[in-house]
Structures are given as C-alpha cells and as structure tokens.
C-alpha cells in the first residue's frame with residue numbers, strides 16, 4: 001500500500017524524476033521504509049524559480065544518489081531522521097537568495113522538526129498545510145516577501161518552540177488558534193502589516209520568552225494579561241498604533257530584560273519605582289509617545305541598564321542626577337521632551353554619565369535646559385559618537401575639552417545661547433560628519449582647523465556673530481554637501497565646496513541615526529541574544 005502511494009507521488013513529479021523512475025532498484029530498496037520524503041523535497045525545489053547561488057544544485061538525482069536509498073538525505077540543508085529512514089527532519093535553507101513560493105507539500109513532512117527558510121526572497125502565502133507538521137519545533141520564515149494572512153492551522157503546531165515570520169508582508173490579524181501554542185518560547189512577527197488588537201489571551205502562552213510584534217499596525221490597548229508571561233525577557237510592541245496607559249502590572253514583570261514601546265500613542269507616567277520592579281532591564285525604550293511626568297530616578301538603580309530611550313514625549317522636571325551611576329549606559333536619549341535645568345546641580349547627571357565608559361550616544365536636544373554648560377560635558381566616554389543638545393537655552397562657552405571625542409560623528413549645539421569663540425579643538429574631531437552651531441551667540445573668527453575635518457558633510461554656523469573671512473582650509477572639505485554660514489558678519493570669498501553627488505549617502509545616514517538604534521537587529525547583535 002505504502003509503496004503504491006509512494007509511486008503515485010512519483011508519478012505526479014514525473015518531469016523531475018524520469019531518470020529515477022526508470023530505475024526499479026531505487027523503488028524496491030525503499031520498501032524497508034514506511035515514509036519517503038523525496039517527492040516533497042522535489043516539490044519544494046520545483047517551486048523555487050531562482051537559485052542564484054546554486055544552493056539547490058545538490059538537490060538532483062545523479063549517479064551516486066540514485067544508487068543509494070535515501071541519497072536526498074545528504075542534499076544541502078537536509079537532515080533526515082536516523083530512526084525513521086527517509087523522513088526529513090530539517091530543511092535549513094536560510095540566507096540563500098532563493099526566489100519562488102513555499103510548497104504546500106512541506107505539510108507532508110510528518111517528522112519535520114526544523115523549517116528554516118529565513119532570509120530568502122520567497123513570496124506568496126504561508127501554506128496552511130504547514131499546520132500538519134505536528135513534530136515541528138522551530139519555524140523560521142523571517143526576512144522574505146511572504147504575504148496574505150497567518151494561516152489559523154498553524155495553531156495546530158502543538159510542539160512549536162519558536163516561530164519567526166518577521167520582515168515579510170503578512171497581513172490580517174493574529175489567529176485565535178495561536179492560543180494553543182502552549183510551548184512556544186519565541187514568537188516574532190515584527191515588520192509586517194498585521195492589524196487588530198493585541199489579543200489578551202497571549203497572556204496564556206506562559207512559556208514565552210521573546211515576543212516581538214514591532215512595526216505592524218496593531219491598535220487598541222496593551223492588555224494587562226501580558227503580565228502573566230512570567231518568563232518573558234524580551235517584549236517589543238514598538239511602531240504600532242497602540243494607545244492608552246501601559247497597565248501598571250506590566251511594570252511588575254521582573255523577568256523583563258528588553259522593553260520597547262516606542263512610536264505608539266501611549267500615555268500616562270512611568271512608575272517611580274520601576275528600577276526595583278524591573279531589575280534585569282538592559283533596554284528601556286518608550287520614544288515617540290505621549291508619556292509625561294518625571295523620568296523615574298530609580299532607573300539609575302538598574303545595574304545592567306544599557307539603553308534609555310525616552311525621546312519624543314512630554315517628560316518634565318530634572319534629569320535624575322545619578323542616571324549614569326551603574327556605569328553601563330551606552331545610549332541616553334531624552335531629546336524632544338520638556339525637561340528642565342535651571343541651577344547648576346540640575347546638570348549633575350552629566351557627571352554621573354561620565355561613569356559610563358561605553359557611552360556612545362547622548363541626546364538632550366529640544367528641551368528646556370538652561371544655565372551654563374558644565375565642563376563635565378568634556379568628561380564623557382571617548383567612545384562618544386553623537387552629542388545632541390540643540391534647541392535648549394544653554395549658555396556659556398563651548399568647552400575646548402570637546403575636542404577629545406575623536407569618534408564623534410555628530411555634534412549638534414544649535415539654537416542655544418552659547419557665547420565666546422568656537423574652540424579650534426573642534427578641528428580634532430576628525431570623524432565628524434555633522435557640526436551644527438547655528439543660532440547661538442558665538443563671535444570671533446571661524447577656526448581654520450575645521451577645514452581638517454575631512455569627513456564633514458553638514459556644517460551650519462548660521463545666525464551667530466562670527467566675523468572675519470571664511471578659512472581657506474574649507475577648500476579641503478570635499479565631502480561637504482550642506483554649508484550654512486548665513487546671518488553672520490563674515491567677509492571675503494566662499495570656497496567651491498559643495499558636492500551634490502554625496503547628498504543621498506548623507507541623508508540615508510541621518511535617517512538611520514533617527515531610528516537605527518532601536519531596530520531589533522541592532523539589539524540582537526549587541527546583546528547576542530538568541531533562543
């Protein structure tokens with residue numbers, strides 16, 4: 001019976017297997033097996049339209065494979081069961097630039113444990129028949145161009161541990177059948193077009209460690225039931241349309257290490273004791289929402305916190321003075337809020353940030369910070385790459401010490417009340433791509449050392465009281481694509497420095513700067529987190 005069925009499958013695939021069919025020894029020798037997944041693999045291959053790397057070139061029946069019973073078990077990416085001859089446990093075919101569609105025949109692989117087709121160019125829908133692969137533990141279809149809805153039948157994968165369908169074009173809602181994925185530890189649907197509310201029953205999937213639903217079109221409120229996920233370490237709901245308050249119970253999930261609610265319409269204030277509730281946090285991100293109130297000082301008590309990303313909200317009051325005391329921060333982004341500094345002690349947070357030896361990004365721009373910029377601004381980590389303080393009321397001189405941040409790519413101090421001359425030490429910042437000091441009260445001559453910053457793409461010194469001539473060294477700024485020296489007291493000639501061909505490159509980079517530090521990939525790389 002089995003052989004007959006097996007032969008029938010073969011007939012269906014006659015075009016690919018003519019040679020083998022003519023060889024009776026191959027079919028009789030497989031009679032020791034009750035399954036043979038060869039037709040399924042051939043079906044998979046038949047729907048691959050482009051294989052530029054020749055990844056499936058071993059997927060052929062040739063003189064050596066034809067003689068052995070299950071030669072396909074040694075095809076690239078294929079792994080077979082040792083106990084059940086001829087049954088495929090894993091096609092692992094990630095990152096091979098394969099185009100085409102995913103064969104529904106894969107649903108016939110009854111012993112399949114791993115299906116990894118991630119990072120290819122597959123399109124079409126996810127075949128509902130995959131729900132028949134009852135043995136499946138890991139399914140990864142991330143980074144393709146798959147579309148259509150998530151098939152409800154996938155809720156039948158009762159042994160599933162990890163499901164990745166991130167970075168596709170999947171639409172529809174999260175099927176109710178997923179409530180049956182009792183063993184799933186990783187669920188990643190980031191970067192698709194999934195809509196609808198976040199289902200409250202997700203809180204029933206208590207094995208979950210990583211839940212990634214960023215960059216979709218999810219709406220409604222964040223359900224308090226998520227707090228039942230007592231093993232959850234990684235939660236991102238960033239870049240959706242969520243609104244309302246974050247349920248206070250969510251700040252009680254002490255297992256959390258990564259929390260990203262950025263770019264939604266969430267509101268309310270953060271609990272002041274967050275630091276004692278979430279002791280294991282490494283990333284805390286709520287950028288571009290409507291949060292208000294104080295930045296909780298207790299964040300400074302979280303020993304492993306690396307990223308604090310709060311920009312684009314309505315946080316008020318002072319920046320907590322001990323914010324950098326754990327020494328671990330790598331990025332501190334609080335720009336575009338209503339934060340205040342009036343007295344010199346309101347700037348103590350800078351002294352504390354000096355403790356963070358890996359700090360590479362500080363964003364204080366667009367707040368109500370005033371007073372004299374303390375010299376402690378020069379004591380931060382030499383790993384500093386971006387320093388943004390524009391759009392405040394900061395007075396005093398631009399400290400000479402800034403010249404020690406030799407890795408700095410962006411220095412933005414525009415729209416403040418800075419006085420004095422521009423320190424010539426700025427010319428030491430040889431990696432600087434953007435320097436913006438416009439709308440201040442700086443006077444004196446433009447230091448000729450700025451002409452040494454060979455990478456400089458954007459230079460704005462407009463609306464100051466700068467005088468004298470434009471330094472001849474500017475003729476060396478071959479990467480410059482934008483130069484604004486207007487509204488000063490300058491005289492003399494303007495060097496021919498604009499280089500329009502570089503424009504695209506530069507704008508790409510500044511967009512990346514805005515969002516880039518929060519892409520999931522970034523954090524995966526940084527923390528090396530996998531499951």
Ligand SMILES: *[C@@H]1O[C@H](CO)[C@@H](O)[C@H](O)[C@H]1NC(C)=O
Nearest residue numbers: 058059062064065071074075
């Ligand atoms: C025949 O197929 C086997 C298994 O796929 C492969 O390892 C081998 O290189 C192939 N030989 C030739 C001559 O193509």
Ligand SMILES: *[C@@H]1O[C@H](CO)[C@@H](O)[C@H](O)[C@H]1NC(C)=O
Nearest residue numbers: 019020023061062063066067
């Ligand atoms: C398969 O094997 C038989 C004999 O072992 C041989 O005659 C036939 O040409 C082989 N087919 C292919 C495609 O190599």
Ligand SMILES: *[C@@H]1O[C@H](CO)[C@@H](O)[C@H](O)[C@H]1NC(C)=O
Nearest residue numbers: 005009104105106107108129
């Ligand atoms: C294999 O899968 C296809 C598509 O799901 C189906 O039509 C076919 O009947 C299956 N074959 C067997 C032997 O299960």
Ligand SMILES: *[C@@H]1O[C@H](CO)[C@@H](O)[C@H](O)[C@H]1NC(C)=O
Nearest residue numbers: 131151152153154155156177
């Ligand atoms: C698989 O899932 C579908 C849709 O959720 C359901 O109708 C079907 O009964 C399930 N099959 C099995 C064998 O559980």
Ligand SMILES: *[C@@H]1O[C@H](CO)[C@@H](O)[C@H](O)[C@H]1NC(C)=O
Nearest residue numbers: 094118119140142162163164
């Ligand atoms: C899926 O594969 C991609 C790249 O191939 C990897 O980065 C990601 O972690 C995998 N996801 C899951 C859930 O295994």
Ligand SMILES: *[C@@H]1O[C@H](CO)[C@@H](O)[C@H](O)[C@H]1NC(C)=O
Nearest residue numbers: 145146147148169170171193
């Ligand atoms: C994404 O899917 C929608 C249909 O859901 C389709 O209209 C659109 O063209 C697809 N976009 C891409 C980039 O494939």
Ligand SMILES: *[C@@H]1O[C@H](CO)[C@@H](O)[C@H](O)[C@H]1NC(C)=O
Nearest residue numbers: 176179180200201202203204
């Ligand atoms: C989730 O769990 C609750 C409580 O255990 C239960 O009442 C509810 O039916 C479950 N929801 C689903 C969709 O399974």
Ligand SMILES: *[C@@H]1O[C@H](CO)[C@@H](O)[C@H](O)[C@H]1NC(C)=O
Nearest residue numbers: 247248249250251252253277
């Ligand atoms: C957080 O958990 C503690 C102890 O488990 C409990 O006493 C407290 O009420 C919880 N807080 C919230 C807001 O749920």
Ligand SMILES: *[C@@H]1O[C@H](CO)[C@@H](O)[C@H](O)[C@H]1NC(C)=O
Nearest residue numbers: 230231253254255256279280
């Ligand atoms: C926090 O992290 C430590 C070290 O990784 C771990 O032992 C501990 O169980 C974690 N705490 C919670 C509540 O998950």
Ligand SMILES: *[C@@H]1O[C@H](CO)[C@@H](O)[C@H](O)[C@H]1NC(C)=O
Nearest residue numbers: 273275296297298299300301
């Ligand atoms: C930080 O932790 C210490 C020790 O537990 C505690 O005394 C202090 O009040 C905490 N600081 C904040 C700002 O919560």
Ligand SMILES: *[C@@H]1O[C@H](CO)[C@@H](O)[C@H](O)[C@H]1NC(C)=O
Nearest residue numbers: 322324325326327351352355
């Ligand atoms: C700097 O770090 C040390 C040790 O980690 C800590 O004792 C000190 O309070 C920190 N200083 C500031 C200003 O945060």
Ligand SMILES: *[C@@H]1O[C@H](CO)[C@@H](O)[C@H](O)[C@H]1NC(C)=O
Nearest residue numbers: 451452471472473474475476
């Ligand atoms: C431009 O750079 C070259 C080489 O670094 C240097 O010799 C030259 O003096 C510079 N030109 C100006 C006008 O500073």
